[in-house]
Amino acid sequence: QLQTVKPTIGVIIPKINSESISRVIAGISQVLNREGYRMLLADTENSIEKEIQYLQSFKQDNLAGIIFSATIITKQHLELLQSLTVPLVILSQNVPEFSCVYHDDYGAAAAMTEKLIGLKRKNYGAVLVTSEDKAAGDARCNGFMDTMKKNHIQLNDKAITYSDFSLESGYDAAEKLFSQAPDTEAVFCATDTIAIGVIQYLKGIGKRIPEDVAVTGIGHSRMTEIISPTVTTAHLFYKSTGSEGADMLIKIIDSGIDMKNKLKMGFEVIQQESC
Numbered sequence: 001q002l003q004t005v006k007p008t009i010g011v012i013i014p015k016i017n018s019e020s021i022s023r024v025i026a027g028i029s030q031v032l033n034r035e036g037y038r039m040l041l042a043d044t045e046n047s048i049e050k051e052i053q054y055l056q057s058f059k060q061d062n063l064a065g066i067i068f069s070a071t072i073i074t075k076q077h078l079e080l081l082q083s084l085t086v087p088l089v090i091l092s093q094n095v096p097e098f099s100c101v102y103h104d105d106y107g108a109a110a111a112m113t114e115k116l117i118g119l120k121r122k123n124y125g126a127v128l129v130t131s132e133d134k135a136a137g138d139a140r141c142n143g144f145m146d147t148m149k150k151n152h153i154q155l156n157d158k159a160i161t162y163s164d165f166s167l168e169s170g171y172d173a174a175e176k177l178f179s180q181a182p183d184t185e186a187v188f189c190a191t192d193t194i195a196i197g198v199i200q201y202l203k204g205i206g207k208r209i210p211e212d213v214a215v216t217g218i219g220h221s222r223m224t225e226i227i228s229p230t231v232t233t234a235h236l237f238y239k240s241t242g243s244e245g246a247d248m249l250i251k252i253i254d255s256g257i258d259m260k261n262k263l264k265m266g267f268e269v270i271q272q273e274s275c
Helices: 019-035 048-060 075-083 105-117 134-150 167-180 192-204 238-255
Strands: 008-013 038-043 065-068 088-091 099-103 124-128 160-162 186-189 214-216 233-236 262-265 267-270
Touching: 008 019, 008 048, 019 038, 019 238, 038 048, 048 065, 048 075, 065 238, 088 238, 099 105, 099 238, 105 134, 105 186, 105 214, 105 233, 105 267, 124 134, 124 167, 124 192, 160 167, 167 186, 167 192, 186 192, 192 214, 238 262
Parallel strands: 008 038, 008 065, 065 088, 088 099, 099 262, 124 160, 124 186, 186 214
Antiparallel strands: 233 267
16 A cells, blocks of 8 residues: 655754754654654755745745744745745744744743842843844843843943854954953853853953853753853753644644644753853
8 A cells, every 4th residue: 555645844944053953953853754744954044035035935835834943034034924825833933923933032031130130240241142033132132131120230231242143253242241341240141152152251361150250041052061161041942842833833734724823932940050
């Protein structure tokens, strides 16, 4: 008896060489394999142009559904996503009018900020990412800022710098922060990779962590366990986000109904040496 070949799910991701994304893919893959779907994976290397191109070509391909993950969702993305006729689930961003599985970025940032405030330091700083990224940028920035405000802590504008998602950029942002606000004693970082860049810079200028400067990250990457000191961070459930997103998509395919469901994943505080 011939087995029918199950159709293909298109998966668009921002960069394959990221630990968090590879965990997401593992979660998606587990569910699709279990359900007999094939996966067509597209790596956009964080290029908005490539994301648009892949969405356009996936729109023409005969796919059963699409799982889409991007750092920044533009107006052009939204127009194209709205024009899709195949079932769609968006991962890691909460986008109105679409089915989404995303992280509690605000809550994780607030929890990390509370950790730093608990140390009762005088001067606080942060290395953030662009607010165009609604999750790692906007939501984590608001989690940090709101928690500072709630605790009546005045921030020095010069102690807030911005980075991209690389270690080198985290290092450079720390250099800028400490040249502008050298008395900073606690630094909130939007991601683990940034936190590791900040720690490398601080060690290079002879600062002790956490005695002189405490540092926190978000994500709980493997590197946070290996680096010395280990990094206090928030564990985000990347693999489960992938599997929940794939499950959600298959339910839409099977039922023919998209309820535009939203699933916000939790987080877990990982207390380590840097804070």
